[in-house]
Amino acid sequence: MAPLFTRVRLVFGALALFALVFAAVPAGAQQPNSVNPTADSVNEKQLLQEFGKVRGRGSIPDTKSFTIVRPAGRDWRHFHEVTLRWIGAIAILGMVVLLVVFYLARGMVRIESGRSGRTIMRFNGIERFVHWMTATCFIVLAITGLNITFGKVLLLPLMSPQAFSDWSEWAKYAHNFLSFPFTLGVVLIFFMWLAGNIPNWVDWEWLKRGGGIVGHDHPPAYKFNAGQKAIYWIQVIAGTAMVISGYVLIFPFYGTDVANMEAAQVVHGIIAMLFIAIMIAHIYIGTIGMEGAFEAMGTGEVDVNWAKEHHSLWLEKELAGDRKAPPPQGAAATPAE
Amino acid sequence: MARMKFLCDADRCIECNACVTACKNEHEVPWGINRRRVVTINDGKPGERSVSMACMHCTDAPCAAVCPVSCFFTTADSVVLHSKDLCIGCGYCFYACPFGAPQYPRVGNFGSRGKMDKCTYCAGGPEAENTAANYAKYGTDRLIEGKLPLCAEMCSTKSLLAGDGEIIAQIYKERVMKRGYGSGAWGWQTAYRETIAV
Numbered sequence: 001m002a003p004l005f006t007r008v009r010l011v012f013g014a015l016a017l018f019a020l021v022f023a024a025v026p027a028g029a030q031q032p033n034s035v036n037p038t039a040d041s042v043n044e045k046q047l048l049q050e051f052g053k054v055r056g057r058g059s060i061p062d063t064k065s066f067t068i069v070r071p072a073g074r075d076w077r078h079f080h081e082v083t084l085r086w087i088g089a090i091a092i093l094g095m096v097v098l099l100v101v102f103y104l105a106r107g108m109v110r111i112e113s114g115r116s117g118r119t120i121m122r123f124n125g126i127e128r129f130v131h132w133m134t135a136t137c138f139i140v141l142a143i144t145g146l147n148i149t150f151g152k153v154l155l156l157p158l159m160s161p162q163a164f165s166d167w168s169e170w171a172k173y174a175h176n177f178l179s180f181p182f183t184l185g186v187v188l189i190f191f192m193w194l195a196g197n198i199p200n201w202v203d204w205e206w207l208k209r210g211g212g213i214v215g216h217d218h219p220p221a222y223k224f225n226a227g228q229k230a231i232y233w234i235q236v237i238a239g240t241a242m243v244i245s246g247y248v249l250i251f252p253f254y255g256t257d258v259a260n261m262e263a264a265q266v267v268h269g270i271i272a273m274l275f276i277a278i279m280i281a282h283i284y285i286g287t288i289g290m291e292g293a294f295e296a297m298g299t300g301e302v303d304v305n306w307a308k309e310h311h312s313l314w315l316e317k318e319l320a321g322d323r324k325a326p327p328p329q330g331a332a333a334t335p336a337e
Numbered sequence: 338m339a340r341m342k343f344l345c346d347a348d349r350c351i352e353c354n355a356c357v358t359a360c361k362n363e364h365e366v367p368w369g370i371n372r373r374r375v376v377t378i379n380d381g382k383p384g385e386r387s388v389s390m391a392c393m394h395c396t397d398a399p400c401a402a403v404c405p406v407s408c409f410f411t412t413a414d415s416v417v418l419h420s421k422d423l424c425i426g427c428g429y430c431f432y433a434c435p436f437g438a439p440q441y442p443r444v445g446n447f448g449s450r451g452k453m454d455k456c457t458y459c460a461g462g463p464e465a466e467n468t469a470a471n472y473a474k475y476g477t478d479r480l481i482e483g484k485l486p487l488c489a490e491m492c493s494t495k496s497l498l499a500g501d502g503e504i505i506a507q508i509y510k511e512r513v514m515k516r517g518y519g520s521g522a523w524g525w526q527t528a529y530r531e532t533i534a535v
């Protein structure tokens with residue numbers, strides 16, 4: 001028989017346990033009301049509004065993968081698929097139309113006093129080599145670059161997808177590797193012709209008189225007139241911009257992120273379109289736009305009358321510097337005339 | 338035909354990375370390429386959430402739009418696939434993709450990055466055939482066998498859902514109703530231009 005004391009202890013113990021359980025129940029029932037599991041949870045919409053993207057921490061070496069949502073890629077898509085195409089189409093076709101209209105209205109700028117038959121050296125072999133190296137690279141870079149922008153719209157419908165891919169792959173390699181001689185050309189052109197391309201007051205006068213292209217005037221000019229100086233500086237500045245943005249594109253994610261890559265492409269694309277349009281005008285003036293101009297980069301020798309009309313100050317300087325340069329009566333070149 | 342989608346219920350994801358491993362193993366994905374990855378936001382802080390992310394197989398996919406050789410196509414199940422025979426490795430799809438899904442076997446090498454690789458929704462390549470050549474390029478085609486993507490199939494918490502968009506949206510909705518909270522369908526607004534209203 002258990003002593004009374006033990007029984008009492010048991011009863012009290014049981015009561016205490018009951019009390020504990022009953023006290024605990026309401027506390028437990030309150031738990032869901034006091035803890036909200038989403039209270040400080042991240043919210044996609046809020047993150048996107050705040051940072052424009054959602055980024056966290058991952059467990060693989062590729063840190064680019066830590067960004068999980070970045071809707072800005074769709075803006076770049078719009079630029080690449082719509083905006084850049086419009087810029088390119090307007091700049092390039094616009095320039096072609098302008099030149100056709102100009103050619104029909106003005107025709108070829110003739111050597112007004114006719115050819116003298118005597119020539120004078122304008123660009124030496126090194127200058128011509130650098131010019132044509134850069135020009136060849138430029139044309140290939142322009143065509144292969146435009147293939148990235150317009151190829152699938154203009155070329156793909158004409159050939160099989162595999163043929164277009166094969167061509168585009170080669171085009172890409174050409175674009176990538178010709179960037180090196182092009183870069184060299186930009187640098188060499190800069191140093192080679194810098195001295196002749198510093199703007200001065202003669203340019204102002206030349207511009208005021210319409211440069212002899214718009215009207216029939218022949219304002220004086222040194223080796224490079226204001227128009228040629230403009231082409232020089234465009235080549236140097238736009239060329240440098242193409243080189244820098246191009247190398248950012250060629251070496252993706254070397255210290256750049258996706259936004260930087262997109263920006264590089266935007267710069268590269270827009271400048272490319274304007275650059276190509278301007279170079280079409282440059283090619284026009286150097287060929288069908290002006291009689292006697294092509295020879296300067298072809299054989300390197302220009303007709304003395306051409307030089308007199310377009311680069312009078314340069315001709316004077318050349319003649320003063322080396323009086324024997326043009327033989328008195330085109331001696332060796334045209335003996336019978 | 339179904340409109341296949343992925344949905345990651347971040348309130349269930351425990352960052353175990355099983356989906357990542359499943360994908361790598363199923364398709365023998367090469368070293369350095371991750372078709373799927375798990376990213377943790379607010380790591381170690383209150384409200385931490387993990388999201389498993391891969392190609393979302395977008396509606397009107399940006400990658401397909403910018404590809405200069407148009408090598409993408411969308412299957413009848415709305416899965417976005419691409420042809421590795423046509424890809425020239427220009428890297429543009431990565432710039433346009435809102436989810437960073439496209440991956441390249443090489444880093445730079447004068448702009449040549451090799452053929453782009455990304456999640457195929459376990460639907461193989463354009464040829465829709467389980468041949469050795471296709472396996473090497475794209476991995477297995479489970480969809481053709483009536484199976485869903487392996488990552489979602491073996492998710493232990495069923496955080497990652499794959500399947501018809503309407504059905505997985507319904508499952509998610511019921512979960513949120515029952516437990517009383519949900520941080521939303523990550524990426525849906527961006528990928529599909531719609532989200533799940535609960």
Ligand code: HEM
Nearest residue numbers: 141142145146148149172179242243246247249250269272
């Ligand atoms: C150093 C010089 C250059 C480098 C390194 C370079 C590099 C690149 C790269 C890497 C791309 C991306 C496409 C691809 O990977 O195939 C590109 C695109 C392009 N490049 Fe160049 N480039 C250079 C010069 C030029 C020049 C001089 C032109 C034009 C005359 C040009 C026109 C273009 C165009 C139009 C695109 C396509 C833009 C687009 O639609 O996205 N590039 N370039």
Ligand code: SF4
Nearest residue numbers: 392393394395400434
């Ligand atoms: S997630 Fe990226 S790769 Fe996948 S379909 Fe969308 S844009 Fe293309």
Ligand code: SF4
Nearest residue numbers: 404424425427428430
């Ligand atoms: S990397 Fe390949 S798939 Fe991607 S945009 Fe370039 S060509 Fe197209």
